[in-house]
Amino acid sequence: MSSTDTTLEQRVRQRIDGKTKPLGALGQLEELAVQVALIQQTETPVLDNPHLLVFAGDHGLTTEGISAYPAAVTYGMVQNFIAGGAAINVFCRQNGLNLLVCDVGVDGTFAENTPEFVKFKVSPGTRNMRYEPAMTADECAAAVDAGKTLVNGVAYRGCTVVGFGEMGIGNTSSAALLMHRFMNRPLQECIGRGTGLDEAGLRQKRTILQAVADRYVHLTDPMAILAALGGLEIAAIAGGMIQAAENGMVILVDGFIATSALLVAQALVPSVRANCIFCHQSDEAGHRLMLDYLNAKPLLHLDLRLGEGTGCALAYPLVQAAVNMLNEMATMDVLY
The missing domain is CATH 1.10.1610.10 (Nicotinate-nucleotide-dimethylbenzimidazole phosphoribosyltransferase (CobT), small domain)
Structure with missing residues (x-):
């Protein structure tokens, strides 16, 4: 300071x-x-023109059975966001946040073209990181740039506070792997049930993620780690956080996935952390360890594990009150 x-x-x-x-x-x-x-x-x-940016992307690793839901749910949930029927739509309407949804990597085509829905599709999902990096270097950089572009767009319209949400079946696996690498924690401490895996599913997830972690143990560059282990939506959030900090904006940090993106952003630009308000402690295994690592005190602890930026929308009235x-x-x- x-x-x-x-x-x-x-x-x-x-x-x-x-x-x-x-x-x-x-x-x-x-x-x-x-x-x-x-x-x-x-x-x-002042908290002017507050925005919640939700980035969506699919994950090739879902073919390995690491999620309780099929990858097609990502597409369906983005349609739900567009229609205004998801939890994040409800909470943003209630608390006066402008919601902007971005397709950065969903496997599917959206006909909609509205001010609340933006298309920055880098690719129709990531590759299966068990066998090859999730993204090429160019795809990863493009996703990061998409996040930066969207943040600059809302900043141009006078936004001073921005939250980040995500949608992507399988993205707790990416988040756990990124946590493992950027925090240097044992992988098994980082893995949780995600969308609600049973014991057999959790064992499968742990086995697959260990194989993935072993494959890329040699990587040290933050962008290379992100490209290998991340998701397009996570890369976009990391880029958005970096740009928001550069713009002097207040950053609302959601749960496990969004905080994994912050770990990436902080590795690239350490000063990002100072702009972050941690909205809640997720019920997902590992999030408390992330918050401890970042020396963060969350505003809420409601056992949430939905994502979408819901923790940001719920905590925003407390930021307003302050x-x-x-x-x-x-x-x-x-x-x-």
């Missing part, structure tokens, strides 16, 4: 301490207000 940041933080904390409340009485909301002020480099931060407290709450001098 620079001396300028230190001075700004001191001023913001003094403002909060002067509000009509006991010192520290608003707990984590006070820390949240300080963080948003530091991200925006102002004592009076900023409104800083800007609108009276100071103690009104009492005397």
Whole structure:
């Protein structure tokens, strides 16, 4: 933290301490207000035109039986997003977030062309990483660029706060593998049930992912690891997070998949972490370890494991409350 940041933080904390409340009485909301002020480099931060970006992509590894649902569900869920019927649609409508869905790698063609649905299809899903890298270097870079482009698009329209969601059957496998590599944790600690695997399915998933991890153990470059083990939607989120931080935007981090994308983004641009608000702790195995690694304190713990950015949409009112407290709450001098 620079001396300028230190001075700004001191001023913001003094403002909060002067509000009509006991010192520290608003707990984590006070820390949240300080963080948003530091991200925006102002004592009076604003949350304008908030967006939730959901990136969708299919995974070739699903042919190995690592998910309880078939890959075709990805396509069906994107249609559900477009129709407005998914959980993320409901929560975004409720809490005033603009939802933008992006097909970055779904195996299927969408006829829809609406302001809420964007096509940046790099390829119709990743390859089976058990036998070859999930993406070529060019495909991986293109997915990262898609995320950056989408973030710049909403930033141009005045967005100052952006959350990231995903849809992709099989993507908890990619997330577990990325966690294993970027956190240097034993793979078995990183693997969970995903969409709800039974014991036999979980054993199969562990066996397959160990074979994948062993195949690419020699890789060290972050982009090469992402290309081998990631998903197109995860790469897009990583790129979007990097661009959002560069733009000085507040980043809302969702659950296990989105946090794996952050691990990639942080490996590429370490300063990204400072812009991140961690919305919730997922029920997916490994997410708590991710949060501990990032020294993150999530706002919510609701046993969610849906993805889609639902944790971001649910936590956003708390971010609003923190900023409104800083800007609108009276100071103690009104009492005397």
